[in-house]
Amino acid sequence: MKNFRILSALAFAAILFSACGNNGTRLLPNVSGKAGEVVIVINQSEWEGAVGDELRELLASDCPFLPQKEPLYTLVNITPANFTNIFQIHRNLLLVDIDAAEDTTKVTYRNDIWARPQCVITVTAPDSESALELLESDGRNIQTMLEQAERDRIITNSKKYEEVSLRPVVCKFIGGSPYFPAGYKIKKQTDDFIWIAYDTQILQDIFVYRFPATGDGDFSPENLVEKRNEFLKKNVPGMFENTYMTTSNITMPSVEYLKYKGRDFAEMRGFWEVYNDYMGGPFVSHAFYSQDGKDIIVLEGFVYAPKYDKRNYLREVESILYSFEWNNSGRKD
Numbered sequence: 001m002k003n004f005r006i007l008s009a010l011a012f013a014a015i016l017f018s019a020c021g022n023n024g025t026r027l028l029p030n031v032s033g034k035a036g037e038v039v040i041v042i043n044q045s046e047w048e049g050a051v052g053d054e055l056r057e058l059l060a061s062d063c064p065f066l067p068q069k070e071p072l073y074t075l076v077n078i079t080p081a082n083f084t085n086i087f088q089i090h091r092n093l094l095l096v097d098i099d100a101a102e103d104t105t106k107v108t109y110r111n112d113i114w115a116r117p118q119c120v121i122t123v124t125a126p127d128s129e130s131a132l133e134l135l136e137s138d139g140r141n142i143q144t145m146l147e148q149a150e151r152d153r154i155i156t157n158s159k160k161y162e163e164v165s166l167r168p169v170v171c172k173f174i175g176g177s178p179y180f181p182a183g184y185k186i187k188k189q190t191d192d193f194i195w196i197a198y199d200t201q202i203l204q205d206i207f208v209y210r211f212p213a214t215g216d217g218d219f220s221p222e223n224l225v226e227k228r229n230e231f232l233k234k235n236v237p238g239m240f241e242n243t244y245m246t247t248s249n250i251t252m253p254s255v256e257y258l259k260y261k262g263r264d265f266a267e268m269r270g271f272w273e274v275y276n277d278y279m280g281g282p283f284v285s286h287a288f289y290s291q292d293g294k295d296i297i298v299l300e301g302f303v304y305a306p307k308y309d310k311r312n313y314l315r316e317v318e319s320i321l322y323s324f325e326w327n328n329s330g331r332k333d
Contacts, residue, residue: 028116031091035153035312038073038146041083042096051096051128052077054135058142059094063311065254065269065282070311073146089115091153092146095122102126107138109145117156119149154319157181166196170208174297175290176326178206193235203304204317207231207285210295218296219266221255224287228268228298238274248273248280260322263288272302282310284318291326299324 033039038059046052060071078087087093093113108122121142125131135142158179166184170177173194180196184206188195193209209231217223229246236245247253253270265288273280285300301317303310 028112028114028118029089031089031115031118032086033090033092034074035091035150036074036315037090038075038092038094039087039090040075040077040094040096041080041087042077043098044079046096046098046128046131047077049128051098051131051135054132054139055094055096058135058139059146065251065271065284066310066314067271067281068309070309072143072311089118091115091118092149093118093120094142095120096131097122097124098126098128098131100126105130105134107134107142109141111149117149117153119145121145150315151319151322154316155179155323158320158323170194170196171327174208174210174295176324178299178320179323179325180206180320188235190235193231195235201305202308202313203302204313205302206317206320207236207298207300207302209235209300210290210297213289213294213296218289219255219257219287221253221268224255224266224268224285224298225253225270227296228285228300231298232272233275238277238279240277243274243276245272246275247271263324279304279306281305282314284314284321286321286324 040047040055042052042055047055056075059073060075063070063072073092076090083095102124103126105125108124110120110122112118113120123131123134125134158181161182163180163182163184166180166186167177169186169189184196184198186194187197187199187205192211193207196206196208198204211227211231225247232245232247238244248271251271253268255266255268258265258267265286268285268287270283271280272283281302281304283300283302285298287296287298289295290297299321301314301321303313303317305313
């Protein structure tokens with residue numbers, strides 16, 4: 001991998017010295033590549049061996065709660081000799097440096113090295129066995145770094161191209177709001193439920209609803225599903241009589257309890273379907289206490305895209321949920 005390190009260092013130096021403004025600020029190009037892609041720079045022998053198998057298991061295993069098989073990320077592998085300017089500006093880079101001359105084993109996380117906004121992860125190890133151990137121990141961190149990078153790009157665009165009419169409405173309703181990009185519109189609003197839709201050939205809609213907290217199992221999977229079904233039956237009819245959206249029980253939803261930017265919430269993933277009809281797809285929701293603790297607030301995004309892959313569409317609505325801010329927290333661009 002010696003040639004890999006020399007090539008990377010020279011390329012970085014060339015960009016560093018040639019892409020600076022008069023005040024010394026680096027002027028970086030916009031990233032290239034498609035959403036959900038990761039370029040892995042690795043020797044061919046390692047890619048075809050155990051290290052490559054581990055990387056594929058880590059990053060290209062099936063994305064959970066999608067009706068058809070889709071990988072977590074679309075992987076593009078190239079050798080260090082082919083790591084040219086075309087690939088250096090890709091949105092997500094994973095550089096695998098396995099060399100006996102290395103005396104350290106580490107994973108390095110960096111941003112905006114050759115382009116902006118860019119995620120660059122470097123795995124450094126003296127041999128394949130050490131690299132495998134590193135990928136196993138740091139695998140979740142690598143996934144998280146990539147997830148956050150993809151999410152942040154979407155949130156940045158949502159704020160930049162915000163549908164400014166929506167945030168005040170949602171803030172008045174629950175005391176805070178996600179940032180909705182242009183094209184989203186209110187489809188339905190009641191005292192305890194708002195349906196915000198982005199409907200083209202593909203549906204990427206957001207529900208916002210609230211119900212009183214009891215303090216007893218508020219965020220249990222059973223309670224969240226029960227409340228979800230109550231709200232959807234009441235507010236989201238299907239195309240025909242006696243049809244309405246509900247939670248599919250073919251695969252029960254999963255619930256994970258998370259903390260993000262100081263806010264605790266229950267993240268639920270599952271499948272929705274239309275009772276007495278054949279429509280369905282994936283959904284993700286965030287449930288958390290209102291600021292006064294009296295209510296449970298639920299933000300939910302769902303996708304209906306029967307002719308298309310759904311991974312990226314679901315990531316987009318999921319990222320909108322993650323953009324939520326309380327109205328008194330100030331805008332953080």
